[in-house]
Amino acid sequence: MSQATILTVQNLRKYFPIGNGHLFRPSDKQVHAVDDVSFYLEKGEVLAVVGESGCGKSTLALTLLGLEKPTAGQIFFDGKEVTNLNRADLKIMRRHIQMIFQDPYESLNPLMTVGEIVAEPLVVHGLATRKNERTARVQKALEEAGLNPVDSYINRRPHELSGGQRQRVVIASALVLEPSLLLADEPVSMLDVSIRAEILNLLIDLRAKRGISILFITHDLSTVASFADRVAVMYLGRIVEIGAVADVLQDPQHPYTKALLSVVPVANPRLRHERIILQGETPNPIDVPTGCRFHPRCPIAIEACQRIDPPFVEIRNGQRAACIRIGEPTT
Amino acid sequence: MPQNNFWQSFFRNRMGVIGFVMLAIAVAVAIFAPLIAPYDPNTTVRVTIDNIYSPPSAQNWLGTDDAGKDVLTNLIYGARVSLIVGFFASFISLVIGGTIGLVAGFYGGRVENVLMRLTDILLVIPDLPLLIVLIALLGRGMPILIFVIGILGWTGTARVVRSQTLSVRERKFVQRARAIGAGNLYIIRRHIFPLVFPLMLVNAVLVISAAILNESTLAFLGLGDPTRLSWGQMLNFAFSRGAMSAGAWWSLVPPGLAIIWVVLGLTLLGNGLERVFNPRLEMHHLAIGDEMVARPPQVVGPVAVAAVGKTVGE
Numbered sequence: 001m002s003q004a005t006i007l008t009v010q011n012l013r014k015y016f017p018i019g020n021g022h023l024f025r026p027s028d029k030q031v032h033a034v035d036d037v038s039f040y041l042e043k044g045e046v047l048a049v050v051g052e053s054g055c056g057k058s059t060l061a062l063t064l065l066g067l068e069k070p071t072a073g074q075i076f077f078d079g080k081e082v083t084n085l086n087r088a089d090l091k092i093m094r095r096h097i098q099m100i101f102q103d104p105y106e107s108l109n110p111l112m113t114v115g116e117i118v119a120e121p122l123v124v125h126g127l128a129t130r131k132n133e134r135t136a137r138v139q140k141a142l143e144e145a146g147l148n149p150v151d152s153y154i155n156r157r158p159h160e161l162s163g164g165q166r167q168r169v170v171i172a173s174a175l176v177l178e179p180s181l182l183l184a185d186e187p188v189s190m191l192d193v194s195i196r197a198e199i200l201n202l203l204i205d206l207r208a209k210r211g212i213s214i215l216f217i218t219h220d221l222s223t224v225a226s227f228a229d230r231v232a233v234m235y236l237g238r239i240v241e242i243g244a245v246a247d248v249l250q251d252p253q254h255p256y257t258k259a260l261l262s263v264v265p266v267a268n269p270r271l272r273h274e275r276i277i278l279q280g281e282t283p284n285p286i287d288v289p290t291g292c293r294f295h296p297r298c299p300i301a302i303e304a305c306q307r308i309d310p311p312f313v314e315i316r317n318g319q320r321a322a323c324i325r326i327g328e329p330t331t
Numbered sequence: 332m333p334q335n336n337f338w339q340s341f342f343r344n345r346m347g348v349i350g351f352v353m354l355a356i357a358v359a360v361a362i363f364a365p366l367i368a369p370y371d372p373n374t375t376v377r378v379t380i381d382n383i384y385s386p387p388s389a390q391n392w393l394g395t396d397d398a399g400k401d402v403l404t405n406l407i408y409g410a411r412v413s414l415i416v417g418f419f420a421s422f423i424s425l426v427i428g429g430t431i432g433l434v435a436g437f438y439g440g441r442v443e444n445v446l447m448r449l450t451d452i453l454l455v456i457p458d459l460p461l462l463i464v465l466i467a468l469l470g471r472g473m474p475i476l477i478f479v480i481g482i483l484g485w486t487g488t489a490r491v492v493r494s495q496t497l498s499v500r501e502r503k504f505v506q507r508a509r510a511i512g513a514g515n516l517y518i519i520r521r522h523i524f525p526l527v528f529p530l531m532l533v534n535a536v537l538v539i540s541a542a543i544l545n546e547s548t549l550a551f552l553g554l555g556d557p558t559r560l561s562w563g564q565m566l567n568f569a570f571s572r573g574a575m576s577a578g579a580w581w582s583l584v585p586p587g588l589a590i591i592w593v594v595l596g597l598t599l600l601g602n603g604l605e606r607v608f609n610p611r612l613e614m615h616h617l618a619i620g621d622e623m624v625a626r627p628p629q630v631v632g633p634v635a636v637a638a639v640g641k642t643v644g645e
């Protein structure tokens with residue numbers, strides 16, 4: 001763990017018990033939402049977490065913030081372990097880590113004004129208690145989030161705003177505390193396609209201006225290339241491949257990454273690959289397949305894949321993938 | 332503009348409006364009693380054989396009672412007792428029920444189990460015997476009456492508030508508040524309560540009506556405040572002091588009708604309000620967004636605006 005690391009996650013697991021067990025005979029089945037995830041995030045870096053819906057991306061983010069209690073594993077933020085903090089320490093940590101939720105229509109209290117929403121983190125943490133100081137910080141955050149002119153937004157309520165504007169309000173309220181880490185959980189997936197680029201550009205600018213570290217969660221690989229430094233590909237609660245964006249996108253190693261990439265529309269025809277259509281459905285995270293969890297859908301699975309849970313194979317400077325067939329001449 | 336929409340929607344519901352008007356009349360009568368009442372209720376009347384249970388006449392539109400007093404005057408002043416007991420007792424009920432509902436719904440788990448079990452027990456015990464026992468223990472008088480009716484009348488509120496809290500608690504903006512670092516009390520105060528409050532208001536109308544009915548019942552049984560004549564007490568006196576045998580229907584029918592008037596008015600108003608608020612709450616499940624939250628007078632406007640705005644897009 002170097003000085004420049006802001007977030008380190010080691011063997012993190014989050015299992016949800018299934019609720020329909022009998023009162024005296026609780027169900028022992030569990031949803032393996034996050035199942036042994038390890039990665040780090042450097043200061044000022046953008047790490048994209050990519051995976052199909054239901055693979056555990058949101059649960060990962062919520063667990064990092066302490067909104068879900070981890071089942072096992074460790075989380076280090078800014079050099080300190082933050083895995084099972086008490087209430088007071090959690091609150092301190094949440095000053096420095098802010099989250100942007102997927103659904104801007106649901107993540108704003110309909111009864112509060114934009115000004116109140118953006119000021120809320122300051123109120124909660126008892127910061128900027130003088131009125132004009134607070135107003136100044138709210139205005140600055142709104143400006144940075146691109147809601148100009150600020151005065152025309154500050155007294156509006158969420159229902160008077162479009163989806164894109166709402167997401168900007170969410171971003172403004174995340175910025176007002178000047179956090180060092182931003183967890184962005186599919187920040188544009190609920191928005192109109194036409195405005196996604198604007199919001200993504202806003203995040204890119206923030207990163208450039210503030211040097212803020214971002215964990216960028218998405219199910220859409222095509223948004224990754226534009227601004228992430230590294231990318232982690234998640235499948236069924238586990239990271240199956242991680243590495244620098246250029247490496248992973250140009251030379252994917254894991255068959256799942258290859259499949260995901262093959263269906264991303266590519267402008268340059270020379271880079272077009274054959275589309276790999278995965279067979280079968282995503283297995284549910286309750287009964288995780290034995291061995292390699294991807295084997296039932298893997299186009300190159302061999303018999304051994306049913307038995308061996310593949311360890312990571314180091315490919316090149318930090319690019320790692322979990323597949324036992326890497327390096328075989330036939331792949 | 333949103334205000335207009337609320338009232339439009341409310342006025343379309345004719346029964347609710349009728350209920351509102353009925354209640355407004357009762358409240359006005361109670362407030363302006365000294366101006367409206369033909370006599371002072373506290374003057375001593377020299378009782379003669381002629382003015383006991385004298386039938387309606389030009390001097391006494393509703394006749395006189397067993398003490399020779401004007402029934403209309405009693406009726407008008409009786410409105411004060413009913414409404415005061417109704418409002419204050421229901422205030423106590425709303426505070427208790429609201430707190431229990433919020434705590435149970437928000438914290439869940441064992442806290443919820445204990446609180447809701449308590450609520451269920453209180454719900455199945457018939458009110459009246461319990462009220463009588465408490466009055467017998469604590470004594471008579473208006474403050475005690477208010478207290479006793481109030482602390483027994485919160486079960487419905489607790490259930491309504493709990494179920495609404497359960498649904499608000501799951502909404503994303505509550506999770507976001509937590510992510511910001513907000514604590515439970517802050518979240519309840521700032522994010523849950525404001526969204527539960529409109530439902531409490533609707534519920535309040537029904538709680539008031541139950542409280543008024545309870546007061547009347549107790550007074551009719553002779554357990555009311557002896558120093559203040561309420562409608563229930565008028566009925567009690569009429570029954571126990573020979574109005575029936577005297578054929579003095581005018582001392583029985585008016586207080587009975589007055590109780591029905593207020594309770595019916597409140598019930599109609601409550602149903603009307605529920606209909607205004609509830610369609611929006613149901614729409615919320617259609618996931619149109621966060622606009623369908625019931626919100627006191629502003630509720631309807633934003634819904635309409637947002638629903639239209641949605642199709643227009645960004």
Ligand SMILES: Nc1ncnc2c1ncn2[C@@H]1O[C@H](COP(=O)(O)OP(=O)(O)O)[C@@H](O)[C@H]1O
Pocket residue numbers: 016031032033051052053054055056057058059060285
């Ligand atoms: N609170 C919860 N209780 C039970 N299961 C959950 C809970 N939250 C998420 N899950 C399950 O965990 C898995 C991962 O969910 P999620 O993290 O939301 O995935 P993603 O964000 O990648 O779409 C899903 O199967 C989901 O049903």
Ligand SMILES: [Mg+2]
Pocket residue numbers: 054057058059102185186
């Ligand atoms: Mg998600």
